[in-house]
Amino acid sequence: MPAPQQTIRRSLLVLSAALSSLALTAPVALAAPSPTPASTPTPSTSPTATPPANMSSVGGTRLALAGTQVNQAAGVPVLPKDLTARSWIVTDAESGDVLAAHNAHWRLPPASTLKMLFADTVLPKFPKTTEHKVVASDLAGMGTGSSLVGIKEGESYTVHDLWLGVFLRSGNDAVHVLSHMNGGVDRTVADMNAHAQDLQALDTHVVTPDGYDEAGQVSSAYDLTLFARSGLQKKDFREYCSTVSAKFPGGTTKKKGKSVRGTFEIQNTNRLLSGDSDVSVYPGIAGVKNGNTTNAGATFTGVAERNGKVLLVTVMNPEKDEHNEVYKEAAKILDWGFQASGKVRPVGELVAPRNAAQSSAQPGATASGEAGGDTAGTKPAASSTPVAAEEDGSSGVGIALAIVGGLLVLLAGAVFLVNRRWPLPDLVRRRPRP
Numbered sequence: 001m002p003a004p005q006q007t008i009r010r011s012l013l014v015l016s017a018a019l020s021s022l023a024l025t026a027p028v029a030l031a032a033p034s035p036t037p038a039s040t041p042t043p044s045t046s047p048t049a050t051p052p053a054n055m056s057s058v059g060g061t062r063l064a065l066a067g068t069q070v071n072q073a074a075g076v077p078v079l080p081k082d083l084t085a086r087s088w089i090v091t092d093a094e095s096g097d098v099l100a101a102h103n104a105h106w107r108l109p110p111a112s113t114l115k116m117l118f119a120d121t122v123l124p125k126f127p128k129t130t131e132h133k134v135v136a137s138d139l140a141g142m143g144t145g146s147s148l149v150g151i152k153e154g155e156s157y158t159v160h161d162l163w164l165g166v167f168l169r170s171g172n173d174a175v176h177v178l179s180h181m182n183g184g185v186d187r188t189v190a191d192m193n194a195h196a197q198d199l200q201a202l203d204t205h206v207v208t209p210d211g212y213d214e215a216g217q218v219s220s221a222y223d224l225t226l227f228a229r230s231g232l233q234k235k236d237f238r239e240y241c242s243t244v245s246a247k248f249p250g251g252t253t254k255k256k257g258k259s260v261r262g263t264f265e266i267q268n269t270n271r272l273l274s275g276d277s278d279v280s281v282y283p284g285i286a287g288v289k290n291g292n293t294t295n296a297g298a299t300f301t302g303v304a305e306r307n308g309k310v311l312l313v314t315v316m317n318p319e320k321d322e323h324n325e326v327y328k329e330a331a332k333i334l335d336w337g338f339q340a341s342g343k344v345r346p347v348g349e350l351v352a353p354r355n356a357a358q359s360s361a362q363p364g365a366t367a368s369g370e371a372g373g374d375t376a377g378t379k380p381a382a383s384s385t386p387v388a389a390e391e392d393g394s395s396g397v398g399i400a401l402a403i404v405g406g407l408l409v410l411l412a413g414a415v416f417l418v419n420r421r422w423p424l425p426d427l428v429r430r431r432p433r434p
Contacts, residue, residue, distance in 0.1 A: 045107070045205040045216040045217070045218050046215075046216070047107055047108050047109060047218055047295075048106075048107075050066075051066040051067075051086075051087075051103040051106045052066065052106070053066060055103070055104075055105035055106060055107075055203075055220075056105040056202055056203055056220075056222075057105075058105070058200055058202055058203075058222070058351055059098060059104075059222060059348040059349050059350060059351055060098070060347065060348030060349060062101075062347040062348050063098065063101060063104045063105055063222065063347065063348040064105060066103055066106075067102065067103070068100070068101070068102045069098075069100065069101050069102070069104070069347040069348075070099075070100040070101075070344065070347060071344055071345040071346075071347060073343075073344070073345070075343050076340055076343050076344045077336055077339045077340050077343075079100060079336055080329075080332040080333070080335075080336060082320075082332075083102070083318075083329050083332065083333070084318045084319040084320040084325070084329065085102065085315045085316055085317060085318045085319070085326070085329055086103060086106065086108060086297075086316055086317045086318075086319065087102060087103040087104065087106045087108060087220065087221040087314075087315075087316040087317070088101065088102045088103075088104075088221055088313070088314060088315045088316065088329070088330075088333060089101040089102070089104045089221040089222055089225055089313070089314050090311060090312070090313045090333050090334065090336070090337040091225055091229075091311065091312045091313075091350055092309070092310070092311060092312075092341065092346075093229060093232070093303060093310040093311060093312045094310055095349075096229075096349045096350035096351075096352075097346035097349055097350075098346050098347050098348035098349055098350065099311075099337050099340055099341065099344050099346060099347075100333075100336070100337075100340070100344070100347065101221070101222070101347060101348065102221075103221070104220065104221050104222040104348070105203055105220050105221075105222050106220055106221070106316075107203045107218040107219070107220055108218060108219070108220065108296065108316050108317060109213060109217060109218060109219075109293065109295040109296035110204075110211055110217070110218070110219035110224060110291065110296060110299055110316075111211050111213075111291030111292055111293040111296035111297075111298075111299045112147070112170040112210065112211040112289065112290065112291030112292070112293075112299075113211065113219070113224050113227075113289050113290065113291040113299045113300065113301050113314075114204075114206065114209075114210070114211035114217075114219060114224075114291070115166055115167075115170065115175065115209075115210065115211055115289055115291070116224065116227040116228050116231050116288060116289045116301065117192050117195065117196060117201075117204070117206070117219075117227045118166070118175060118178075118179075118188070118192060118209045118210070118211075119163070119166060119167070119231055119237055119240070120195065120227055120230050120231040120234070120237065121188070121191050121192045121195045122178055122179070122182050122188065122191070123163065123231075123234060123236055123237055124234065125182060126159045126178075126181065127159065128158065128159045128160035128163070128236060129158060129159070129160065130158065130159045131156050131157065131158050131159075132156065132157060132158075132159070132162075132177065132181055133154070133155070133156045134151055134152065134153050134154065134155055134156070134157065134177055135153065135154075136153050137180065138153075138176060138177045138180045139151065139153060139173055139176055139177070140176075141176065141185060142172050142173065142176055142210075142212070143172070143208070143210075143212035143213070143214075146172035146173070146210070146212060147169065147170045147171060147172055148169070148171050148172060148173045149164075149165030149166075149168075149169040149171030149173060149174050149248060149266060150165075150169075150171075150173070150248070150250070150264070151165065151171070151173040151174060151177060152250075152251050155249065155251065155252060155261075157177070157249060159178070159181075161248060161249055162174045162177055162178050163178075163236070163240050164240060164243065164246045164248060164266065165248060165266070166178070166240070167240040167241050167243065167268070167287075167289070168240075168243060168245070168246060168266045168267065168268045168269070169248075169266050169267075169269065170269060170289075170290070170291065172210040172212060175209050175210040176209075176210065179209050185208070185209060188209045189206050189207065189208065189209055192206040192209060193205065193206050196223065196227075197354075198353055198354050198355060199223075199226045199227070199230055199353050199354075200226070200351045200352075200353065200354060201219070201222075201223035201226045201227065202223075203218065203219055203220035203222065203223045204218065204219040204220070204223045205217060205218050205219075211291055211293070211296075212293065213293045213294060213295040213296065220316075221314040221315070221316050222314075222350075224299070224301050224314045224316075225301060225312050225314045225350060226350060226351075227301075228287075228288045228289070228301045228303060228312055228314070229312060229350060230353065231288065232287075232288070232303060238286070238287070241286070241287030241288040241289065242273070242286045242287045243268060244267070244268050244273060244274050245265055245266065245267045245268065245274075246265070246266055247263040247264070247265060247266075248263060248264055248265070248266045249261060249262075249263055250262040250263055250264050269290060270287065270288075270289065270290045270300070270302070271290070271324050271327045272285045272300075272302055272304075272327050272330065272331060273285050273286075273287065276324055276327075278323055278324055278328075279324045279327045279328065279331075282302070282304055282331050282334065283304070283306065284304040284305045284306045285302060285303075285304045286303050286304065286305065287302065287303055288301050288302060288303055289301055290326070290327075292326075296316070296317060297316070297317035297318070297326075298315075298317065298318060298325065298326035299314075299315070299316045299317065299326065300313075300314070300315050300326045300327060300330050301313070301314040301315075302314075302330055302334070304334055306338045307338075309338060309341050311334055311337045311338065311341070313330050313333050313334050313337065315329050315330045315333065
């Protein structure tokens with residue numbers, strides 16, 4: 001039998017067995033509606049004080065339920081007892097399996113983790129070498145108290161500079177400049193909402209591209225994980241979200257009659273990536289984005305690799321009021337995920353984008369997600385420091401994670417639903433520790 005037919009037959013057998021198992025084991029009382037069709041009215045964008053009894057069932061009926069969802073069984077480690085986040089989820093980044101979740105579809109303010117969707121939407125539109133001179137209107141409309149990287153009116157910046165400002169310092173000024181380059185804030189918000197729909201991130205409603213608190217702006221732990229997983233298919237996205245520190249252009253001054261432009265260092269505010277006084281760099285961490293606002297509290301999505309396994313974690317608004325609590329809880333969930341992977345039966349899955357079945361069988365420049373076309377030979381700028389973390393059991397041996405994506409070659413749209421692995425090869429590149 002030809003190899004493609006064997007793969008299809010094997011995939012269908014796996015699907016049949018999985019469906020049979022689900023039919024035998026899932027209680028009828030847990031049944032929930034199918035994912036909301038595009039024609040169904042959008043649910044309310046007002047966050048609720050407590051998780052709704054029934055939420056979206058995108059990814060599986062278990063994920064529509066309030067509370068913690070995990071298939072505890074013999075050999076499966078017990079979840080950490082001191083998790084206080086209003087919502088969290090841990091998944092296999094490649095297979096899409098949801099290992100465990102807590103209120104995964106609860107629609108909550110996302111803070112700057114929404115910048116992952118912004119980047120996934122806008123990043124491919126401009127080559128990183130493109131320069132833009134900032135005008136006053138580029139910086140208009142930012143919310144009071146916005147996080148800023150320090151962009152100056154009248155100065156020119158490359159797209160590469162701007163994305164470093166977005167990912168490392170969560171600079172709303174960099175987001176607004178890129179949004180104006182994209183046709184304006186309103187256009188960018190519309191693009192982001194459309195892209196969220198394409199990704200089947202149906203809990204998300206974008207009002208501002210930077211994640212600043214606005215009425216009606218919501219997302220969910222499930223959707224934020226979809227954004228991270230999609231973004232990690234893009235080479236430039238991977239570079240920026242794994243950069244620990246970089247030199248950023250400062251203002252231009254006159255020295256001895258010559259114009260001189262200085263630089264200053266910016267550090268990534270993702271504490272599992274850069275570390276802090278009470279948080280260590282997480283082994284195998286490679287991004288992706290953190291956030292914190294008054295309404296959202298602390299939010300975080302991270303990706304980490306251990307022994308060839310890649311996990312994504314999203315944590316939203318821990319109730320425990322301790323310094324760096326969102327990172328501490330994310331680290332505990334990741335630890336559990338790596339211990340449970342291969343032992344725990346999934347409670348759901350990360351769905352594929354709506355256009356996945358129509359993707360080309362051979363990914364090209366666009367499918368690889370490299371900004372502005374084919375930049376396969378592009379290396380990180382010398383001013384950027386990619387993250388390096390110690391391998392388990394190593395003695396000071398550094399590894400830098402470069403999550404490299406591209407959709408699995410599709411045999412057919414139906415086969416993608418079964419073989420839904422979204423491979424991230426070349427997971428580990430050895431680089432000197434910064």
